[in-house]
Structures are given as structure tokens and as C-alpha cells.
Amino acid sequence: MSETTEQRPSEETAVTPEAPETAESSAAPAETPSRGPLGLIAGVIKTARPRQWVKNVLVFAAPFFAFSKSTDRTGLLIDAIIAFVAFSLTASSVYLINDAIDVEADRAHPTKRNRPIAAGIVPVPVAYGAAVVFFLAGLGVSFAASWQLAVVLGVYEAVQLGYCFGLKHQPVVDLAIVGSGFLMRSIAGGVAGGIALSQWFLLVTAFGSLFMVAGKRYAEIMLFERTGAKIRSSLKKYSASYLRFVWATSAAILIMSYCLWAFEIRQTEHNSVWALISMVPFLVAVLRYAVDVDGGIAGEPEEIALKDRILQVLGATWVVTLFLAFYL
Numbered sequence: 455m456s457e458t459t460e461q462r463p464s465e466e467t468a469v470t471p472e473a474p475e476t477a478e479s480s481a482a483p484a485e486t487p488s489r490g491p492l493g494l495i496a497g498v499i500k501t502a503r504p505r506q507w508v509k510n511v512l513v514f515a516a517p518f519f520a521f522s523k524s525t526d527r528t529g530l531l532i533d534a535i536i537a538f539v540a541f542s543l544t545a546s547s548v549y550l551i552n553d554a555i556d557v558e559a560d561r562a563h564p565t566k567r568n569r570p571i572a573a574g575i576v577p578v579p580v581a582y583g584a585a586v587v588f589f590l591a592g593l594g595v596s597f598a599a600s601w602q603l604a605v606v607l608g609v610y611e612a613v614q615l616g617y618c619f620g621l622k623h624q625p626v627v628d629l630a631i632v633g634s635g636f637l638m639r640s641i642a643g644g645v646a647g648g649i650a651l652s653q654w655f656l657l658v659t660a661f662g663s664l665f666m667v668a669g670k671r672y673a674e675i676m677l678f679e680r681t682g683a684k685i686r687s688s689l690k691k692y693s694a695s696y697l698r699f700v701w702a703t704s705a706a707i708l709i710m711s712y713c714l715w716a717f718e719i720r721q722t723e724h725n726s727v728w729a730l731i732s733m734v735p736f737l738v739a740v741l742r743y744a745v746d747v748d749g750g751i752a753g754e755p756e757e758i759a760l761k762d763r764i765l766q767v768l769g770a771t772w773v774v775t776l777f778l779a780f781y782l
Contacts, residue, residue, distance in 0.1 A: 497570030498584045501553050502546035510545065512636060513537040513643035515659070519719075519780060520649045530647045536599040537646035541639060543592035544607045548614045550585035554578045555618055602645040610638045625691045629671070629700065633663035654715030661708040665740075668701035669747035676749075701747055705740055712736055719779060726782060732775035739768040 517534040553560065553571045560572035570576040576584075589611060596603040617631045640659040644651040675694045712733065719729035742765050746758050759765060 493575055494580065497573075497576040498550070498580070501550050501570050501576060501581065502584075502588065503549045504542075504546075506545065506549070507538075507542040509636075510538050510541045510639060512639035512659075513541055513646070515640050516644035516649050516651055516655070517647050519652075519655065519776075520644075520647065530649075533599045533647040534643055536595060537603055537642045540592045540596040540599070540603060540607060541610075541642055543588050543595065544611055547585040547588035547592065548611065548618070550581045550588065551615065552618045554581040554585070596646075599646040600648065603642055606638055606642045606645055610635070610642075613638075629664065629667050632667045633660065636663035652715060652718060654711050654718055657711035658708060658715055661704045661711060665701055665704035665708050668697050668704055669743070672697040672701055672747060673751060698748075701744075705744055709737055709740055726779040728775050728779035728782065732772055732779060735768045735772040735775065739765060739772060742768065 514534050517530045520530065550571075553569055556566075557571050557578060560566040560569050566572060571578060571581050592607055593604050596607050613631055613634060617628065621631060622628045637656070637660045640656070641651065643649075671689060671692060672694060674689060675692065675697060678689075679694065716729045716733050720726065742762070743758065746762075751758075759769070
């Protein structure tokens with residue numbers, strides 16, 4: 455499930471790309487690195503957000519679904535790992551630039567002022583320089599897989615920077631950009647291994663991302679209406695009814711696209727009934743998560759996934775059925 459960490463509804467500072475996936479920035483203030491050369495290096499690494507790289511596992515989605523008896527699985531796995539590393543480095547460059555842009559706002563924030571750049575441990579020019587290094591490193595690594603992967607990373611970087619420098623204040627555009635980060639990760643995994651991506655696979659990824667993003671925004675609006683908590687200024691341009699319309703529409707298209715994709719899998723070389731069975735846990739999981747969205751408690755999707763045991767069981771069952779569909 456959107457490039458920087460998300461703030462909670464009680465914060466009115468600028469949001470950052472791929473916000474729906476993270477909550478690290480709103481946690482209790484962590485100990486910042488000490489000053490000096492070692493502190494500077496540690497500060498750059500912390501700002502690069504290595505813990506956020508976990509979201510880049512989406513690059514393995516396309517290779518997983520492309521495996522078959524005739525597939526060079528070792529080569530495909532290596533290309534996927536290359537895509538993971540390249541995407542992680544590129545995403546870190548966006549984190550550095552975003553924190554450099556928001557340095558003044560972060561310094562006025564009770565917890566974000568402890569971020570290395572806001573705390574003065576990492577000078578703004580150094581942050582920009584490190585961002586360039588991370589981005590070039592990501593591009594360099596990507597060419598080990600394919601030049602198409604480098605193109606995807608370039609597009610991703612341009613879109614996320616556009617978000618950081620102002621597009622995050624544009625209604626609808628911000629939702630599309632946040633969701634596009636997940637879609638590009640899936641595409642990256644495909645182009646790295648030279649995989650022809652199914653149209654249904656792309657639709658599932660795109661509308662699944664939009665469903666999560668709109669649901670998160672809707673939960674924040676509901677919290678604001680119930681408690682009066684502060685929300686980011688860009689979110690004030692939406693109404694609860696509009697966001698509800700977006701996530702409901704996204705959920706409908708997501709479910710339809712997945713079912714059509716499952717039928718496509720069933721009719722291909724896999725010819726497995728498990729693809730059809732996978733529709734059951736997938737549908738129930740989406741509807742289960744929609745309950746949280748409708749109740750306005752989906753502000754942190756990752757927390758729901760970690761706490762909802764039934765949702766975890768449904769997710770595990772879905773993965774198992776897909777595994778059986780492609781590998782049995």
C-alpha cells in the first residue's frame with residue numbers, strides 16, 4: 455500500500471509523497487545522531503529512511519506472477535533484487551530532498567525538529583548533494599538489469615519531485631501521484647526482468663493503491679470532523695463525501711479487475727482452479743478493510759494490517775492460493 459513519511463491528522467505541516475504507507479515521522483521523537491563527521495554520515499543515512507525500503511518489495515510482485523516451468527527463475531530473481539536496490543536508492547534521494555525543502559516547517563514542529571536536517575546535523579546543501587548521489591547510484595544499479603528500469607526510475611523521481619515542489623497542494627493530482635508510486639514499483643519489477651505485464655495486474659495495482667490512499671484521507675477527514683484535530687491544508691480541499699466516493703469507486707474497480715485477472719490466469723498455461731479460489735480471500739479482505747475505512751479508523755493502514763488478525767489470516771490465505779495457482 456505512496457516519497458516521504460506521512461504525518462498524522464493532528465499535524466498541519468506539508469505532506470510528503472507515498473504518505474499512505476508510513477507513520478514513522480509521527481512517532482515519538484527518536485534520538486538524533488551526534489554532530490561531527492560520523493554524526494553527519496549517520497544523519498544522512500537516517501534521512502534516507504532505510505526502514506521505508508520495505509515498501510519496495512512490490513518490485514517482486516511481477517516476477518512472482520511471471521514464474522512458470524519455462525521461466526529462468528534465477529535470472530528473474532536477480533533482476534528483481536537489482537530493481538529493489540535501485541528503487542530503494544532512488545526513493546531515498548526523494549526523502550532527502552523533501553526534508554531539505556521542509557526544513558523550516560520541521561523546525562517549528564515538536565517532533566520533526568529532531569530530524570537530522572531540521573536539527574542542523576545535516577546541512578541543507580549536504581542533503582541535496584547526498585540526494586544526487588543516491589539518485590545516480592540508483593540509476594547506475596538499474597542498468598545492471600535493463601535500461602527500461604532506469605527510465606522508470608527517472609519518471610518516478612520526476613513525479614515525486616513535482617509532488618514535493620507543489621503538486622501536493624493540487625486536489626486529485628496529489629492522490630494520483632501518491633498512488634502512482636506503488637504502480638511504478640510494480641512496473642519496475644516487470645521491466646527489470648523483461649516481463650510483459652498483464653493489463654489486469656496493472657489495474658489491480660493502480661486501483662488498489664488509490665483505494666488505500668483515498669481511504670487514508672477519508673479516515674483523516676472523519677477524525678477531523680469528530681475531534682476537530684488539525685489536518686494538512688491540502689486535505690481541506692476535499693470533502694468526506696468526495697473521498698468516500700473515490701475509495702468506494704476504487705474498491706469496485708479493484709475487485710472487478712482482480713476477478714478478471716484471476717480468470718485470465720485460469721485460462722493460461724497455469725490452468726489452475728486455485729486462481730479462482732484466490733478471489734474469495736481477496737474479496738473478503740477488501741471488504742474487511744473497507745469496514746475500517748468506513749468507520750474512519752484507517753488513518754494508518756499498516757497498523758490495521760498488523761493488529762487485525764482476521765485480515766492477516768485472509769492475506770496469508772490469499773498468498774497461499776496464488777502460490778498454488780502459479781507453482782502447483
